[in-house]
Amino acid sequence: MPLFLITSLYDEGISPNCFRVVEADSKLAIAKHMLGFPQQWGYFLYRSLHRDLEEGEFTPQQLLDWIEQSHVDGDSIAQLRIHEITVQSLQEVDTQPFFQRGALFSDFG
Amino acid sequence: MHQQLLQIVTQQFGLQVVEQRSPLLSPKPAPIGRLLDRLEGGIDLIYPNTNEKTRAEVVVAPILLHLAFTYQLSLYCGEGFNIDLEAGLSGTVDHLFSRANPGRSTIQPAITTVIETKSNRYDTVSHCLVQMVSFQHWNASTDIVYGVVTTGLMWRFLKLEGTTVTIDLTDYPLFPIHELLSILAPMVSQKSWKPELTF
Helix, strand or coil: CCEEEEEEEECCECCHHHEEEEECCCHHHHHHHHHHCHHHHHHHHHHHHCCCCCCCCCCHHHHHHHHHHCCCECCCECEEEEEEECCCCHHHCCCCCCCCCCCCHHHHC | CHHHHHHHHHHHCCCEEEEECCCCCCCCCCCCCCHHHHHHHHHCCCCCCCCHHHHHHHHHHHHHHHHHHHHCCEEEEEEEEEEECCCCEEEEEEEEEECCCCCCCECCCCEEEEEEECCCCCCCCHHHHHHHHHHHHHHCCCCCEEEEEECCCEEEEEEEECCEEEEEEEEEECCCHHHHHHHHHHHHCCCCCCCCCEC
């Protein structure tokens, strides 16, 4: 089953409280789980939404779209992201950035 | 969620929360100088969705710089601190006041006031409270550390004394500026600290 890294990031950086790695069928399955179990995801959603999720507010796809548009605003609003990840051997690692979906200006600065 | 976060912080550090609707200390008239002129241009840039950086730069920073200059205080902006990495007390603070004189190096200047700018909610105080607790540890003292949470347009004040945190639930607007300054000035210019090590 694919692995996903879920991050909730302020400008302060990342901490152990701000990411989770989960197994899921897809990003959409994760969004569906977030809507079905908002208490489990409450902290991450709160940091980006700044209020509790309302029942029926989003479909899973709408939630995914909203997550992709969330962005860091200092330590007021967190960027929430779901990244599909692949485990690599040390020999395979290459950290050079490239332009891809989800890349940021600062990746190249 | 904010109440949950506040509960996590207060439980972790054994804090008692007291809420009141009156100033945390006696307001003290403060000189305004040219602050009003500086704010008037910036205030036009603030809308409901204005981001944190704009609020901090065009409203909050001019007020804090005015206070730092008026009372000869050290002001730290965006400084990172690792106060206790094991305890999870580290991070970057928007603004801090120390009573150390500007330009004089101190080994560990005592922090009097923590200022946290938010783009949306000035009533969410748990983040500021963690920073206040951290600087109480940093100061190695139970002397008062004040906290301020602001959107620039609205301001909320906190006081940490020992294990008691007092939150003034009054909503203080930016204007009239002399009233806001009269609350901020005695917080940042408090003089009840022990002598510092200097070199």
